[in-house]
Amino acid sequence: MAKPSRNTAAACPCGSSQAYPECCGRWHDGPLALQAPSAEALMRSRYSAFVLDKLPYLLATWHPSTRPAALEPNPPDLKWLGLTVKQARDQGADHATVEFVARSRQAGRAHRLHELSRFVREDGKWYYVDGDLS
Template sequence: MTTSDSLACPCGLPAAYHACCGRWHRGPLHLRAPDAQALMRSRYSAYVLDEIDYLLQTWHPGTRPAALAPNEPGTKWLGLEVRRHDRQDADHETVEFVARVRVGGRASRLHETSRFVREEGRWLYVDGVMDA
């Protein structure tokens, strides 16, 4: 166990990182997020921790970018609020969230409603609509 494994999970749930999002980031390949909200929380934690490979692996290939840049120096993720998690059917869910971040001393918030799809038993981020 690394030092970061014993820290609180960045996603905001009351669990240690290794028992929360860390199990999705570094767990066995058969271990997958059980629903879109768990995947979204794990993706937020991946942004916080610069787990770029995980972000790309959990992004639907039809909308996935070729690459992602790591956090800029001075970036501090400040928290996540999940506002809504809706299931449209067994393989389609949406999650509305607000993520707060400070880059170079300037704080901002990302308010998005994200779409997720389950393919071959695995949840993937498709895309999102930024809300005001």
């Protein structure tokens, strides 16, 4: 998948029908940075950040209680193929889960990441906490 810049009208990597700047791009950079309005919007923006190697965004949206010290960029032979959101559920005003499947290919082998992710909202911002793989 091509890596769109924030000024391009290319489709958003998260698979929405919107262009990147109007979709996940607005949460990555600019006046709305780090302000995804829902757990699902944050999860989609994090997927796009993984595709685009926006590592500072990924760390900033990872809850401090579970955040790794650092992240590695994508290997050159990794290609992200798509995202499917299976369900998004609010569990009160400040907790939510999002179930998704992210597909990729590396070294000619297909990979499928199926996760039920947990999110929390603190001080008006959503954060990824952790998830269960299936």
